[in-house]
Amino acid sequence: MVSFSSVLLAQASLLQCVLACGFHGGLYPTENPLLRRSAVPELPTKKILIRNVRVFDGHVILSPRDIVIDGSVIGSNPTHPDEVIDGKDGFLIPGLIDSHTHVQQISHMEDLSRYGVTTAFNMNCLNFTSCEIFKSQVGLTSIFTAGVPIIAPNSDHARTTPIPKSMLITDVSQADLYVGWAVTNGSDFMKIVSEGNGPTQEMQDAAVQASHSRGIQSSTHASWEIPYQQAIQSKTDNIQHIFGESLIAKKWLLRMKAQGQSSVPTLTVMRYASENPAVREFLRGTAETNQTYPIHRENVKRLHEAGVPVVAGTDSVGYVEGLFDMPHGLKLHEELDNLVEAGMTEIEALRAATSLPAKLRNLSDRGVIAPGRRADLILLNSDPFVNISNTKDISKVWIQGIEYPDVAKLS
Structure with missing residues (x-):
């Protein structure tokens, strides 16, 4: 049986096709829906120093500081970086x-x-x-x-x-x-x-x-x-x-x-x-x-x-x-x-x-900017605490320490 x-x-x-919430019409794409448009990167090993940024750590707004991406996580040692990025007094927030x-x-x-x-x-x-x-x-x-x-x-x-x-x-x-x-x-x-x-x-x-x-x-x-x-x-x-x-x-x-x-x-x-x-x-x-x-x-x-x-x-x-x-x-x-x-x-x-x-959701590895957490980050050009719509003014995005190459730009 x-x-x-x-x-x-x-x-x-x-x-x-996943139809969800009782209202989602199906998408039947002509191209392979599981195909990536870019090569699959490897997890990063380099150290990136982001300088001169105002940080929202997921809880509060911190004073301007430097943040280190050490491979796929947020690091604590800023010495000997492989790359230095000037944050230009922008805002760094956790990935959404x-x-x-x-x-x-x-x-x-x-x-x-x-x-x-x-x-x-x-x-x-x-x-x-x-x-x-x-x-x-x-x-x-x-x-x-x-x-x-x-x-x-x-x-x-x-x-x-x-x-x-x-x-x-x-x-x-x-x-x-x-x-x-x-x-x-x-x-x-x-x-x-x-x-x-x-x-x-x-x-x-x-x-x-x-x-x-x-x-x-x-x-x-x-x-x-x-x-x-x-x-x-x-x-x-x-x-x-x-x-x-x-x-x-x-x-x-x-x-x-x-x-x-x-x-x-x-x-x-x-x-x-x-x-x-x-x-x-x-x-x-x-x-x-x-x-x-x-x-x-x-x-x-x-x-x-x-x-x-x-x-x-x-x-x-x-x-x-x-x-x-x-x-x-x-x-x-x-x-x-x-x-x-x-x-x-x-x-x-x-x-x-x-x-x-x-x-x-008990995801202790993300959602905040702190040493040891996943380097899921967004660098914003404008202050989201003056206008929440400024979260769309994106300069850079990192996902597990990998910079996403094609971020959305304000029109």
């Missing part, structure tokens, strides 16, 4: 972290790298061979990925995601099997989809518990009020998106904080959907909605004011003709703008894309 996990693996291997993306091809990673997004969380994967390739690209954005998400029949995600019916959860007993299969196939965390006609409360609870028992975190999609409440009750580690049909009640804010849950509100995609009826039609089967972007934004403000950790994520998928224009990399800078509009200071917004997600 063929095991359920074997069936899942066989079916997933046939799927070549996008906590909600959908990477489908190497070119998406290159786009992330161009904009200084040095770490990204890929929110599902239907082809583990492809995702393993994404996770091993030296000199490009570091990718952490979920596997096949937990989706229930008759839901919006079941309608828009190409998962066979046999891979949809129908019984609470399957939650542990789903999580075990995902972990075995290299998933870094578990994705759960809470929505109308989605997994029951018991299923979500079981999926979270199974994730934690295997030492991985759970991330729950929830973009409507009732599913959001279910996600809170499940004690999932982080909730992706935010709802916009009503204001979040204080009791739920207090519960999130008490349970140590964080929010990745993805205001960028919420704004995009609010302005595009075709997107809403694809997402929900109708363009009609009682959600508004000002309520989305107000709920993020309430989360932040309540002390719930709010982390930057975009839900970027790239370009899908006639439906989506959500480019990787650029959208994270727009998300920083949105977070500031929602009440964060510039320094809080930058923490939400550097040290905070690194801490919440």
Whole structure:
């Protein structure tokens, strides 16, 4: 008798495109999506001295100083550098972290790298061979990925995601099997989809518990009020998106904080959907909605004011003709703008894309500028603490000590 996990693996291997968050149209590129446009570099061994820079270390703004890149990490000994770079009184910040993306091809990673997004969380994967390739690209954005998400029949995600019916959860007993299969196939965390006609409360609870028992975190999609409440009750580690049909009640804010849950509100995609009826039609089967972007934004403000950790994520998928224009990399800078509009200071917004997600995801090797950490760095020409949009004024990007050769430039 063929095991359920074997069936899942066989079916997933046939799927070549990741469709995520219930609204991502597939990209079927004519070129090999796993092909790099440049040669794969080796990890660096040289020492680089960056002089005369103002440093945001991921927590606070430090006085002007010199920073050493020693091979692939940040060093402490500035003597005998192989290269000296004049920072010209610019700003050096940690590489940015996008906590909600959908990477489908190497070119998406290159786009992330161009904009200084040095770490990204890929929110599902239907082809583990492809995702393993994404996770091993030296000199490009570091990718952490979920596997096949937990989706229930008759839901919006079941309608828009190409998962066979046999891979949809129908019984609470399957939650542990789903999580075990995902972990075995290299998933870094578990994705759960809470929505109308989605997994029951018991299923979500079981999926979270199974994730934690295997030492991985759970991330729950929830973009409507009732599913959001279910996600809170499940004690999932982080909730992706935010709802916009009503204001979040204080009791739920207090519960999130008490349970140590964080929010990745993805205001960028919420704004995009609010302005595009075709997107809403694809997402929900109708363009009609009682959600508004000002309520989305107000709920993020309430989360932040309540002390719930709010982390930057975009839900970027790239370009899908006639439906989506959500480019990787650029959208994270727009998300920083949105977070500031929602009440964060510039320094809080930058923490939400550097040290905070690194801490919440237990990534002790990145997110801050300190000796021994990964040399994931962005050198900016302009002050992001005067205007958060200055994060787009990029001079140089390093990923694990390797300078990315084609950084984005302000037009």
